[in-house]
Amino acid sequence: MAAMVSPVLWCALLCCLYSVALGGKEHNFVVVPASSFEPEAACSTSVTSELPNRASVPLAHRHGPCVPSGASGKPSLAERLRRDRARANYIIRKASARTKTLSAGDASVPTFLGDSVDSLEYVVTLGIGTPPVQQTVLIDTGSDLSWVQCAPCNSAQCYPQKDPLFDPSKSSTFAPIPCSTDACKALSADSYDNGCTNATDGGASLCGYAIEYGNHAVTTGVYSTETLTLNAGVSVSNFSFGCGSNQHGPYDKFDGLLGLGGAPESLVSQTSSVYGGTFSYCLPPTSGSAGFLTLGAPSNSTADFLFTPMRHLSPELATFYVVTLTGISVGGTALDIPPAVFSKGMIIDSGTVITGLPKTAYAALRTAFQSAMSQYPLLPPSENGLDTCYNFTGNSSVTVPKVALTFSGGTTVDLSVPSGVLVEGCLAFRGESSDGSSGIIGNVNQRTLELLYDSGRGSVGFRSGAC
Template sequence: MPLAHRHGPCAPATTSSWPSLAERLRRDRARRDHITRKAKASGRTTTLSDVSIPTSLGAAVDSLEYVVTLGIGTPAVQQTVLIDTGSDLSWVQCKPCNSSSCYPQKDPLYDPTASSTYAPVPCDSKACKDLVPDAYDHGCTNSSGTSLCQYGIEYGNRDTTVGVYSTETLTLSPQVSVKDFGFGCGLVQQGTFDLFDGLLGLGGAPESLVSQTAETYGGAFSYCLPPGNSTTGFLALGAPTNNNDTAGFLFTPLHSLPEQATFYLVNLTGVSVGGKPLDIPPTVLSGGMIIDSGTIITGLPDTAYSALRTAFRTAMSAYPLLPPNNDDVLDTCYNFTGIANVTVPTVALTFDGGATIDLDVPSGVLIQDCLAFAGGASDGDVGIIGNVNQRTFEVLYDSGRGHVGFRPGAC
């Protein structure tokens, strides 16, 4: 599946104005805080792909997140959706949404009455009852005298979606479709959504695309997030089946959180700037890091971020540092006006098992001339690796083999 940034030219064109970077990052910080609170509350434990979908940066839907274009229904209706490893239940906005109950989106609304394969899930069914453990249930709704299963989701930035839990045919590529795919037919959305048509959940809970297709693809998937608006990446289901196919990957163990099956957790053991390891006590990073495609900025425990910021500012001392703005999430931003060549130091992340990845320079280190990291978590608490740091890597999630892999230069 091709993957694109939702603000990039590879995403469909739109005439709406972009939200400001500060506003997008405030929403992103709310998401980071929400995920880390959930993780902290839960405690801590320790074939070649058959389908590939282009991914892109989401310029066309006014977002700094990443999108894929899928087909839903029979006949298939094109929908542009965010990819999100930090949530599970997929959804799209559905007719009869109107301006008071739904937000403006890029593509025409999906109409379930026009599809021959759409089916609402009954309220007394096992599929509906299975929503309860993962807190996606929202009671029942009566339609034409029938009691239907209702889902509800509130995201970290307080955006909400409510509608009918349903099944449908999901078309991933012309040759590959998923029948009876469980998803949310969104009838009421509230919040500050961008122009995307919905969301594709890639978390580890049973409601996600990954779990629903596990019998076919083994519960494994990978993606590559392109560095900018002019290129595409990919979202792939399945995992390499032999050693030759894993050449170029660096692996680290994959961990889970009790009662939080959604999240993918790895152990970060060190950070380097310009090839020099930072002095970060091991206890600071002991909470682990959730890898999240739907979060933009990487959130580190405060001591780790302070060490990174100091080293990065020292390495960038030749360039004018902008004064901090209390309204902004990012505090290390530069004025490169009139400077033809900017040398950005390498930033490397080292994980459990010794896997060390050099982030792409500059796309994986800077966002709009600012260091794409932030503090805010207490030492020892879980952090989050955002999508900026993941750019150009193929990130392989393989729960069956219990590891996460990083392959540089994949898109």
């Protein structure tokens, strides 16, 4: 006769099985306090470590309390997403126009250079000139040519900024670039040239630059070289940048822009002889915390990174860094998305807020995410373009499913929860109009990850929990 199992043993066994099952479920969900979705009033800074062969500077949200010159008024979510949509549309149009074969009579090309500068969200503080003058500039992996506003510049020519204007006449290392140089001629290939300007002293004509962004903001001036100070011990000599003498459009008090794209004019390309064309950054989880921007690869080990191949859309689009997404999972369950949906690649962009997915992929993600969050009231779709937003009023905590992205090579990256999945209670993804164009991985999904762009190896690395 079979041995009898005592009620106590049965209870212990069932409790054990229940705990294992529950633990498996909980492993794919994260319980976060409802206060996680509220803005922070104070800055909780992180320290960037000094590593051999690398140069690091603190990075912060432009509308948060960690900006040295103080935060400016933060636009509403609807306004931020309106600007973001304009930027994303421009990038996708640019990518599509340069990578397709134009047929006879087809003149569909981007109208504007650059992208919507006022949608950019993260800044670093650098020194420019000798002695160095502090400048707080936007970082942008979707732009190449860096610039700051230069004195003399009156209110009709420049917009108000919080730091003092950079005055080239007070720097011992400033030098305008002559119009006849190869450096000036190279601006034409990347559509940054603006002809020649007359020198004030009657000497050789100078190299003019011009950028018009997708939101009609314009900066023009003289292409120049200067010493760029990244931190107390690291500087870049003869850094080529735009000394802006005429800026107009919807600018918002930042001092300029630092281009981190892949074209020759970018900081990354200009320092490639020292740092190998490699850089990384970590975008902080909230506007009240700090991250970092670093030039150079880790000299000790990259064992903590997960890598996927990097590619470019075409030689004419060296600016953008592209990876291949192969799958998405929600709450530990892989979504049924045909790999061909992602064939056009995903542009990783520090300046775009919301990730834009091919239509089919987003539909699958939205269905799975809404199912996993069904215990919370779903708000009606709003004019901000996001259709999966929640009302967490009355909840002391919120249970959010993990979302993971899988890239070519089998690399799977868990997004930070909630900061890398939700923005102000909304799923930080949107669907594009079709499956036939490149997508964009926005900066919300990148939060707390160190993204290592290694052009030499042709790869992008991801390190979790870096800031």
